[in-house]
Amino acid sequence: MDAVFGIPPQVLFGQLLLGLINGSFYAILSLGLAVIFGMLNVVNMAHGAFYMVGAFVAWLLLVYLGIGYWPVLILAPAIVALVGLVMECFLLRPIYKSDPLYGLLLTFGLALVLEGVFRQFFGVSGQPYPIPEALKGGRNLGFMFLPDYRAWVIAAALFICVGTWFAIERTKLGAYLRAATENPRLVQAFGINVPVLISLTCAFGVGLAGFAGVLAAPLYQVSPLMGSNLIIVVFAVVVIGGMGSIMGAIVSGLSLGLLEGLTKVFYPPAASIVVFVAMAVVLLVKPAGLFGRDHQAASGTHGVITARPLRISEWKRALLIVAALLVAAAAPFVLYPIFLMKILCFALFACAFNLLIGYAGLLSFGHAAFFGGAAYVTAHAASVWGLGPLMSIAMGAAFACVLGFCFGALAIRRQGIYFAMITLALSQMVYFLAIQMPFTHGEDGIQGVPRGKLLGVIDLNDQLAMYYFVLLIFVLGFLLIWRTVNSPFGEVLKAIRENESRAISLGYRVERYKLLAFVLSATLAGVAGATKSLVFQLASLTDVAWQMSGEVVLMTLLGGLGTLLGPVVGAALVVTLESYLAGTDLPVTVVLGAMFVVCVLLFRRGLIGELLARLPSR
Structure with missing residues (x-):
């Protein structure tokens, strides 16, 4: 032949x-x-x-x-x-x-x-x-x-x-x-x-x-x-075929396997992402999937439990803010600065994620793409291009913003669990690209990232200087989220979360609001990942792996969905627990998985959410 x-x-x-x-x-x-x-x-x-x-x-x-x-x-x-x-x-x-x-x-x-x-x-x-x-x-x-x-x-x-x-x-x-x-x-x-x-x-x-x-x-x-990465491809197959469609699962599974095989022949580097590219194309043409029914897209998220806000007087709020800043300023003299900076980076990551699920009702299982992708871009900008820390972080944030717009434009065409699966599959595409692209250095990652000098004056190789720089980034990010939540835009997001159909009937362009929330959340997640790459002077596959998306979900769920302080508390607990377990024989993934199960079954409001629920309303 x-x-x-x-x-x-x-x-x-x-x-x-x-x-x-x-x-x-x-x-x-x-x-x-x-x-x-x-x-x-x-x-x-x-x-x-x-x-x-x-x-x-x-x-x-x-x-x-x-x-x-x-x-x-x-x-x-x-x-x-x-x-x-x-x-x-x-x-x-x-x-x-x-x-x-x-x-x-x-x-x-x-x-x-x-x-x-x-x-x-x-x-x-x-x-x-x-x-x-x-x-x-x-x-x-x-x-x-x-x-x-x-x-x-x-x-x-x-x-x-x-x-x-x-x-x-x-x-x-x-x-x-x-x-x-x-x-x-x-x-x-x-x-x-x-x-x-x-x-x-x-x-x-x-x-x-x-x-x-x-x-x-x-x-x-x-x-x-053997099943951890395969299941992500299967999710993409399910989205393409149509969720719940028996025929769609069979035809799409076999067809995409053949497509993957052909891609390995004619362009091997694209073989690992061709399924996800096919998913993106199908979503643009038929959001319900090839064999799915349009009514499947009606799945909502109104059942997600969020905590009521804590209403306190202005002077009490100001007092709490001042006290928190004083504690944060004194913390590096008591605790290891690197440990504290890790908490701050993941706290900002969790707050960014919470902006999406806690206030817009959208569960993204792909936020690792923005966190890790920005980390790679920032590390490359600092190491190869020689940019300063502010410009490097800005480059990472800009990348996360653009990527968030691309992902969001596809994902918001579906709702609920479909939205979560699509973001997960798209994020995995970024993971495979991170493995293959030369500048990421594969499994080695980008190591020895220079921290540089802030504004050309402050040497960030000094641990205290770096800590206060990270603290400033966290505070600014947190204030941006607080202002967003307490703005008219934030009120519309909450209305969409509670009853999207009613928000549409009132004349709101729901898709635009959700897309803007997604892009803002992705950008802030990128800022967190970019900052983390400077703190640890490393960008690796761990940052962009889908398990990272699961970890930030746990932080937010543990602390409290829809609360401003919940993700901060959840991030601090998870990072502390991981640091403690690293010195023991207990497997970290088992403990984190058990915490997931317990949170879902017993206290879905999270720690801060349960605390707020037990406080008097006045």
Whole structure:
């Protein structure tokens, strides 16, 4: 067979095969997400973790009990499904009447716990899983060599996907499921046990992730990290196909896998971001996704719990501000300045994030793109271009502002959990770019960033001088947020958060307000990241990873959504806890994930929010 565009057929079809295999995993995982969301209205952020658990269960059963591949193909998904059943009964069921965003946050915390536990016991290095004897070898098709196991993965994925689609769309049980989704009370009146139906549906969806994990075990190393990045791609697939669409999950998963394979042939550097680019294009043309329904975009965020404001007299407020500034000014003489500067940077980051979710009701899971992206730009400006600290930070903030406008223009076309998933997927695109672009230096990051001299006079290599510079930036950022919240613009944001339809009926251009809030939040997050890169003289992949977005969500949730001081308190607690845990054997991700779960289940107002709720209103 002749070459295609100069590409040997063995290479072309080999990459298409790999793309089809990846697409098979995308299809199974997105199918499980679609099933769970369609019945429970919950975006399962722990889906990637369950995929990892399925692979580890297969490996553990083989190593410790000698149970081979074929029995494990049934046992492992069943065990993972049982875990999903427990999750639904004890964690998800208490929050069904809450905003769907809390389900996303809770399962994110659960994902951190699962990943942290497996990392603690098995480390980050992968464990090999052998290909079963019956599927070793392959066949020469003339134009390519087809390994038997890879052919089996594709066939098994197609069988599961088509079987699930048929069961939901063409059987009586599927009709009950769809009816229970639309009107559970009516279905209950016909004698159907809807809670049991919901529990079994959740278990089945999670079991699909476990099944995919078993299929993946012989192909990839069984590792605690194997599901963390894959799930972000799956979210992009779900957005493209249409949230809750069974057919959309299958077709989009397989198609995007093939697109990824073709991109590796013709332009390999773009292979890691082509799915996200495709998502952006689809959102511009059809915001509900290729197979989604327009009414899906109506999901709101009015159920997010925020605290009432604390009304105090002007002189008391002035006294508190003066006292806080005095404490902050004296703090570096008592505590380590670097530690305090880290708290201030993350406190500004959390305050910027809180401006978006606490006052506009928009949960962004992609703020790491602005925080980390600005850190890289600032580090490069200071290290390579030789700019001073103020100009370097301004460059980082400008980058975050432009990026925030681009992301916001796409993301605000959807609401609620859809908005969160889109921002998460777009942020991951920035992460992959940070890995590949030369100026970021890959996994090494930009090190030895010079702090320079402020206004050409004040040497910021002095720790005290740097601390007061960071404190000034935080205070100015905090004052800007306070002024924004207490302005007419802030009042409109609160009105949109409480009832967007009413705000539209009053004549407000809601999308413009939300976009402006998003850009302002992104810019301030960029200022925080830019400042942090000067403090630690480093910009790294950690700053732009999606886990950073989750961390700032935890800070805000822990301190109190919709409160000005809550994010500051939450950031201080999380940074302090991480510093303490660094010297112990306790895994940080497990503790942070457990805090996520506890916050969602027990005190969604956060520490400051609960305190304000217990104070007298007058």
